[in-house]
Amino acid sequence: MANPTAAMLVIGDEILSGRTQDTNSNHLAKTLTEIGIDLCEVRVVGDDPAQIITAVNALRNQFDHVFTSGGIGPTHDDITADSIAKAFGVGIDIREDARAILASHYANPADLNKMRLRMARIPDGASLIDNPVSKAPGFLIGNVFVMAGVPAVFHAMLASILPTLAGGTPLLSISVRVEKPEGSVAAALAEIATQHPDVSIGSYPFIQNGVFGCNLVARSTDKALLKIIAAKLAEI
Amino acid sequence: MANPTAAMLVIGDEILSGRTQDTNSNHLAKTLTEIGIDLCEVRVVGDDPAQIITAVNALRNQFDHVFTSGGIGPTHDDITADSIAKAFGVGIDIREDARAILASHYANPADLNKMRLRMARIPDGASLIDNPVSKAPGFLIGNVFVMAGVPAVFHAMLASILPTLAGGTPLLSISVRVEKPEGSVAAALAEIATQHPDVSIGSYPFIQNGVFGCNLVARSTDKALLKIIAAKLAEI
Numbered sequence: 001m002a003n004p005t006a007a008m009l010v011i012g013d014e015i016l017s018g019r020t021q022d023t024n025s026n027h028l029a030k031t032l033t034e035i036g037i038d039l040c041e042v043r044v045v046g047d048d049p050a051q052i053i054t055a056v057n058a059l060r061n062q063f064d065h066v067f068t069s070g071g072i073g074p075t076h077d078d079i080t081a082d083s084i085a086k087a088f089g090v091g092i093d094i095r096e097d098a099r100a101i102l103a104s105h106y107a108n109p110a111d112l113n114k115m116r117l118r119m120a121r122i123p124d125g126a127s128l129i130d131n132p133v134s135k136a137p138g139f140l141i142g143n144v145f146v147m148a149g150v151p152a153v154f155h156a157m158l159a160s161i162l163p164t165l166a167g168g169t170p171l172l173s174i175s176v177r178v179e180k181p182e183g184s185v186a187a188a189l190a191e192i193a194t195q196h197p198d199v200s201i202g203s204y205p206f207i208q209n210g211v212f213g214c215n216l217v218a219r220s221t222d223k224a225l226l227k228i229i230a231a232k233l234a235e236i
Numbered sequence: 237m238a239n240p241t242a243a244m245l246v247i248g249d250e251i252l253s254g255r256t257q258d259t260n261s262n263h264l265a266k267t268l269t270e271i272g273i274d275l276c277e278v279r280v281v282g283d284d285p286a287q288i289i290t291a292v293n294a295l296r297n298q299f300d301h302v303f304t305s306g307g308i309g310p311t312h313d314d315i316t317a318d319s320i321a322k323a324f325g326v327g328i329d330i331r332e333d334a335r336a337i338l339a340s341h342y343a344n345p346a347d348l349n350k351m352r353l354r355m356a357r358i359p360d361g362a363s364l365i366d367n368p369v370s371k372a373p374g375f376l377i378g379n380v381f382v383m384a385g386v387p388a389v390f391h392a393m394l395a396s397i398l399p400t401l402a403g404g405t406p407l408l409s410i411s412v413r414v415e416k417p418e419g420s421v422a423a424a425l426a427e428i429a430t431q432h433p434d435v436s437i438g439s440y441p442f443i444q445n446g447v448f449g450c451n452l453v454a455r456s457t458d459k460a461l462l463k464i465i466a467a468k469l470a471e472i
Contacts, residue, residue: 014440016275017407018265019453025280029254039252041287042280044261047438051277074419075439076426115422134417134448152443171253183310186351190312202283203311204250207388212370217255 003038003168007059010044011052011070011080012149024069024154031158035167036221037065047071052083060087060144065165067158070149072138074115081139084146085123095122098137105135130160169221176233181205181212188236189216192229199229239274239404243295246280247288247306247316248385260305260390267394271403272457273301283307288319296323296380301401303394306385308374310351317375320382321359331358334373341371366396405457412469417441417448424472425452428465435465 008028014020025042032039040063045051052071059066071080085092098120099112106112119136122128129138129147133156138147140161147157178185182205193201200219205212216236218229244264250256261278268275276299281287288307295302307316321328334356335348342348355372358364365374365383369392374383376397383393414421418441429437436455441448452472454465 010278013436013438013455014453015262016265016278017269017409017455018262018267018275019409020440021259021262023257026251026254026257029252031254033253039254040282042246042252042278044278046276073439073441074422076422076429077438111419113419113423115426116419118422119419133443150441150443173253173255183347183349183352183355186310186312186354187349190351193312200249202249202313203309204256205309205386207369207386217250219249219253 001168003036003171004064004166005038005040006032006065006067007041007043007063008039009052009055009059009066009068010042010149011047011068012044013046013077015044015070016046022069023151024149027151027155028067028158031162033171035162035165036170037165037167038171047077047079049079049083049086052080053087056084056087056144060142064143066144068144068146069154072119072136072146072148074118074136078118080146081121081123084141084144088123088125088141090124090141092121092123094120098122098128101128101135101137129157132156132160171219171221172223172226173217173219174226174230174233176216176230176236177213178216178236179211179213182214185214185216185236189233192232196225196229199225201229237404239272239407240300240402241274241276242268242301242303243276243299244278245288245291245295245302245304246278246385247283247304248280249282249313251280251306252282258305259387260385263387263391264303264394267398269407271398271401272406273401273403274407283313283315285315285319285322288316289323292320292323292380296378300379302380304380304382305390308355308372308382308384310354310372314354316382317357317359320377320380324359324361324377326360326377328357328359330356334358334364337364337371337373365393368392368396407455407457408459408462409453409455410462410466410469412452412466412472413449414452414472415447415449418450421450421452421472425469428468432461432465435461437465 008025126139126141205214244261362375362377369389441450
């Protein structure tokens with residue numbers, strides 16, 4: 001059976017302006033690869049309701065799971081929850097269980113001000129995602145996991161939903177480093193790829209201290225087969 | 237007049253498996269911001285012709301410029317050029333000027349083997365993009381700049397096309413670091429945002445050594461206005 005599929009939607013003007021380097025999608029990619037869920041697409045859009053709605057609807061219809069990061073904080077530019085509600089065509093309001101979680105975080109009830117209460121706005125029908133770092137929850141609606149952009153919080157939320165994700169067969173990989181330019185090994189590599197059509201074989205070039213080289217990577221769910229291919233790649 | 241718009245398409249299984257952290261889109265984002273071109277969307281897709289064709293056609297119809305990275309090397313898994321040709325519905329073949337560029341790179345003509353010649357395959361009607369690092373050219377077809385995935389080469393190719401890009405008004409930004417949690421400053425921030433609807437004001441939270449803080453960022457093309465807003469943000 002084919003592995004479940006997934007997409008990531010990164011939300012935030014700060015990524016598109018170059019101010020912030022997104023690392024959440026790389027963390028998600030590694031995590032999903034380990035449990036056998038295939039990350040098939042990543043999109044980055046700005047803090048714009050129309051862009052978010054279009055992207056989330058395109059991705060949730062196309063893939064088994066969608067993971068979003070960013071835009072669920074207390075400030076005026078945090079518009080992800082409202083946009084997701086619109087994408088699903090459902091209402092959104094402050095929810096009692098989410099408010100209670102936030103309230104438990106503040107010794108002084110006045111600290112749970114009007115802006116912070118924005119973080120208790122949850123689309124109708126969603127379930128909450130635990131946030132052990134800073135309390136304000138994420139949520140799951142349909143097949144869309146809506147999570148925070150701060151990496152420490154994104155990682156913690158992902159860890160908390162991970163046990164609920166049914167994975168497939170983890171894709172294993174082996175890597176052979178070659179200090180020759182790609183063009184010198186491409187023919188031999190293509191031959192190995194032709195011999196093993198079920199194995200994904202890739203070459204990832206690098207330039208290091210003026211030396212052109214490449215990492216030859218084979219990916220498969222079959223450990224024994226990868227061992228055979230590793231030996232063939234090593235001969236290159 | 238509104239700034240020109242752009243999208244980035246990152247191509248490569250190695251990004252989606254988490255093996256490689258994409259940094260090219262961050263570099264592109266910074267570069268475009270400096271010259272007043274608005275990067276509106278980034279997509280990452282795998283080494284799959286259908287995915288590449290769908291994404292490139294969606295993006296080139298929606299934005300003024302599209303920049304791609306990855307998949308233009310000599311190995312069998314480098315399928316970007318062929319996929320782009322299909323997306324545009326044009327032919328593709330080894331082109332003499334591209335072959336000459338590659339040939340000039342090798343002292344021994346035998347080194348320009350069949351696999352390396354793949355890098356001289358250019359879609360009909362495209363113009364070449366200079367690659368001072370490793371010779372093999374990128375290309376421009378329609379509004380799509382097709383460039384390499386290796387960061388050193390991507391940077392060099394971007395530098396070589398930069399003078400051909402007509403920018404708009406560069407978006408300037410100021411940033412104020414606040415060592416208070418977002419929820420404490422959100423109301424004051426929203427008030428400033430309401431007073432200045434033409435300025436994009438955002439809050440980017442961080443957690444550092446257990447301290448919750450945020451960077452308040454204002455973006456505008458108006459330098460004098462940003463100075464006023466910086467003073468207001470500093471009061472927070």
